[in-house]
Amino acid sequence: xxxxxxxxxxxxxxxxxxxxxxxxxxxxxxxxxxxxxxxxxxxxxxxxxxxxxxxxxxxxxxxxxxxxxxxxxxxxxxxxxxxxxxxxxxxxxxxxxxxxxxxxxxxxxxxxxxxxxxxxxxxxxxxxxxxxxxxxxxxxxxxxxxxxxxxxxxxxxxxxxxxxxxxxxxxxxxxxxxxxxxxxxxxxxxxxxxxxxxxxxxxxxxxxxxxxxxxxxxxxxxxxxxxxxxxxxxxxxxxxxxxxxxxxxxxxxxxxxxxxxxxxxxxxxxxxxxxxxxxxxxxxxxxxxxxxxxxxxxxxxxxxxxxxxxxxxxxxxxxxxxxxxxxxxxxxxxxxxxxxxxxxxxxxxxxxxxxxxxxxxxxxxxxxxxxxxxxxxxxxxxxxxxxxxxxxxxxxxxxxxxxxxxxxxxxxxxxxxxxxxxxxxxxxxxxxxxxxxxxxxxxxxxxxxxxxxxxxxxxxxxxxxxxx
Amino acid sequence: xxxxxxxxxxxxxxxxxxxxxxxxxxxxxxxxxxxxxxxxxxxxxxxxxxxxxxxxxxxxxxxxxxxxxxxxxxxxxxxxxxxxxxxxxxxxxxxxxxxxxxxxxxxxxxxxxxxxxxxxxxxxxxxxxxxxxxxxxxxxxxxxxxxxxxxxxxxxxxxxxxxxxxxxxxxxxxxxxxxxxxxxxxxxxxxxxxxxxxxxxxxxxxx
Numbered sequence: 163x164x165x166x167x168x169x170x171x172x173x174x175x176x177x178x179x180x181x182x183x184x185x186x187x188x189x190x191x192x193x194x195x196x197x198x199x200x201x202x203x204x205x206x207x208x209x210x211x212x213x214x215x216x217x218x219x220x221x222x223x224x225x226x227x228x229x230x231x232x233x234x235x236x237x238x239x240x241x242x243x244x245x246x247x248x249x250x251x252x253x254x255x256x257x258x259x260x261x262x263x264x265x266x267x268x269x270x271x272x273x274x275x276x277x278x279x280x281x282x283x284x285x286x287x288x289x290x291x292x293x294x295x296x297x298x299x300x301x302x303x304x305x306x307x308x309x310x311x312x313x314x315x316x317x318x319x320x321x322x323x324x325x326x327x328x329x330x331x332x333x334x335x336x337x338x339x340x341x342x343x344x345x346x347x348x349x350x351x352x353x354x355x356x357x358x359x360x361x362x363x364x365x366x367x368x369x370x371x372x373x374x375x376x377x378x379x380x381x382x383x384x385x386x387x388x389x390x391x392x393x394x395x396x397x398x399x400x401x402x403x404x405x406x407x408x409x410x411x412x413x414x415x416x417x418x419x420x421x422x423x424x425x426x427x428x429x430x431x432x433x434x435x436x437x438x439x440x441x442x443x444x445x446x447x448x449x450x451x452x453x454x455x456x457x458x459x460x461x462x463x464x465x466x467x468x469x470x471x472x473x474x475x476x477x478x479x480x481x482x483x484x485x486x487x488x489x490x491x492x493x494x495x496x497x498x499x500x501x502x503x504x505x506x507x508x509x510x511x512x513x514x515x516x517x518x519x520x521x522x523x524x525x526x527x528x529x530x531x532x533x534x535x536x537x538x539x540x541x542x543x544x545x546x547x548x549x550x551x552x553x554x555x556x557x558x559x560x561x562x563x564x565x566x567x568x569x570x571x572x573x574x575x576x577x578x579x580x581x582x583x584x585x586x587x588x589x590x591x592x593x594x595x596x597x598x599x600x601x602x603x604x605x606x607x608x609x610x611x612x613x614x615x616x617x618x619x620x621x622x623x624x625x626x627x628x629x630x
Numbered sequence: 631x632x633x634x635x636x637x638x639x640x641x642x643x644x645x646x647x648x649x650x651x652x653x654x655x656x657x658x659x660x661x662x663x664x665x666x667x668x669x670x671x672x673x674x675x676x677x678x679x680x681x682x683x684x685x686x687x688x689x690x691x692x693x694x695x696x697x698x699x700x701x702x703x704x705x706x707x708x709x710x711x712x713x714x715x716x717x718x719x720x721x722x723x724x725x726x727x728x729x730x731x732x733x734x735x736x737x738x739x740x741x742x743x744x745x746x747x748x749x750x751x752x753x754x755x756x757x758x759x760x761x762x763x764x765x766x767x768x769x770x771x772x773x774x775x776x777x778x779x780x781x782x783x784x785x786x787x788x789x790x791x792x793x794x795x796x797x798x799x800x801x802x803x804x805x806x807x808x809x810x811x812x813x814x815x816x817x818x819x820x821x822x823x824x825x826x827x828x829x830x831x832x833x834x835x836x837x
Contacts, residue, residue, distance in 0.1 A: 175827070176823070176827070178816055178819045178820055178823050179816045179819055181797075181806070181812060182800065182804065182806065182812075183796075183797040183798070183800035183801040183804065183806055184796055184797035184800060185797045185801075187813055187816060187819075189820065189823045189824070189827070191827060191829060191830075198668050198717075199716070199717065199718065201671035201672070202671070202672055202673055202718075205671070205672060206810075210810065212810070212814075215820070216824065218836070221836065226668075227669060239669075241669040241670070242669060244671060245669060245671065248671050259836060278836070279834070280836065282829060282832075284828070284829060285829060290716060290718075291715075291716055292714065292715050292716040292740055294716075305740075306716035306740050307716060307740070307743070308716055308717070308718035308721075308740060308743060308744035308747060309718040309719075309744075310718060310744065310747035310748055310809075311743065311744075311747060311809075313810065314747075314809055314810050314813055317810050317813070317814065318810065318813040318814055318817075318820060319820060319824070320813050320816075320820055321809070321813070322801075322806075322809045322812070322813060323743070324795070324797055356656055356710060356713060357656070357709065357710035357713065357736060357738070359739075360710070360736060360737075360738060360739050361739065387714075387740075388714075390710070390713065390738065390739070391739075392739045392740055410835050410836070411834040411835050411836045412834065413829075413832035413834060414832075414834070417831070417832045420828075420832075421828075421829070421832055424828050424829075456656050456658075456713075476655070476709070479654065479655050479708075480654075480655050480656050483654065573660075573665045573715070574665060574666075575665045575666065575668060575669065592658075592660070592714060592715075594658045594660045594661065594714060595660070595661055595683070595684075596660060596661065596664055596683045597660050597665075599665075599666075601664070601683035601686065601687065602687075
């Protein structure tokens, strides 16, 4: 059993009680909600005649269903309009702070909370969304929950949960040029498998992680869940503190120094005990692309799609399904695969640094005429910052459509969808069957820079050929 | 889909029903219930749309469309079932179709928590046993009587020792899987915890 890791310290601090069944009752320091997984939870509160216990510890925004072309109200889609209205009504009724469209702070919940400085080290953070693991980049313990647990957090500010084991993932050396956090996390998931993280929190550490910016660290922690770990985290350091400092919700004045002292004390001790330790060499990671229907089915840009002989018995079943669904042949190269749609955005890679790196690739270049390309900023703040830097113009000049903030085609709950069996180069997090809105649509996950390169060439390309 | 859906309530100790095998590893919650069906403010109608896209692709050959399975209530799955999105809509859709328990090689974490929270016990068995059960279902009906207390499943010619987390088992047997009231019992400790947490005292603009 793990000891003295950040996870142990934060868990123990937030443990309210041991429940009769053997699980722990854990206090949730910050609860984030959005329109998709909260309405039934508010409904259940009403049925049980319960109130929101600490309304000030819950913050709401709207992201999954918002259109990215025209956000004027009422939305064209009646169901989407009904969902945003329900959230507005619930927040008003229960006195919950809601960052609505036009507030300047609306956006994907996992982009917005760090921008506001809501996400801080040492907190427990829960949200009815599996990518809540993103917030672990700050040394918080953050995980996705279902709607019944959203109800429990609203009613009690606690949930019942079994303590997770902790696996340290030590990333040696550093990423090479043209290789990004997305490539590293896809590589980690490929190495460990999509279910290796079940029952675990992942602690990402080592020189390669220390080197990453906060936004890159968010990309890593965001995709912990794709490796099966509902929680992933990184010990806080100077980069963490300087990112938070002066943010709207950052501790102020004399509280700032106290906060830093406390945050420093939370780091995993040098003699921490882990349930498992894995070591990887980050310098060996190359630009990585998924070829299949799980985020674990990825290869380096110059590799061939594995044949059944290359795979373990456990991976063969899903590989067969993937060849058929993706219309790929075992042994085929992934490079030069034609793409129809290019999507830059999502809670994984829709932040300002993602847009900057993609714009750098796209500057003075044109998107292939066979490709529909669009960029969806992760939040209103990201959009504003991008416009101030002229990035929107670079995207538009290249042939990308510049959209309004939201989750968009990461999960296609709005009108941004693949059509038929289109192939998409996507900076999002899931390549599941049908994930991007068409039951036969095909998704290739990659870094935003790689999506930009694919957009220019109209086919999967090595971004290193653009930046050297 | 059965019309007589009733939400489970209170103690859950016995589940009897016909098994329905669903073969495949890493079946994610997007497949269980595609995102377009999440545009709703209650779970009522999800049962009809469970596995919608997989069912359309298989044109009537999907286990959830086979006439003989229409009254089945125990789902037999392979490894990492329910991975991906945290949407509780997935187990809610399965439950509304008629699933009352799931036996699998392994489950994704959030999906498993969601199943507990809505009263669907999930049991595990080794890969080989799961495959045997799935093969058995190919040739004949498999009716199981599951005794949660003994973690035992019996049919007319089989006796299977199921595995389930001790904490989950206790929650089902006591009725505490419906957690809100149990959690509220510790209201004083919650209040104390709130005042003890260092960051609650940080002066911030929102919290």
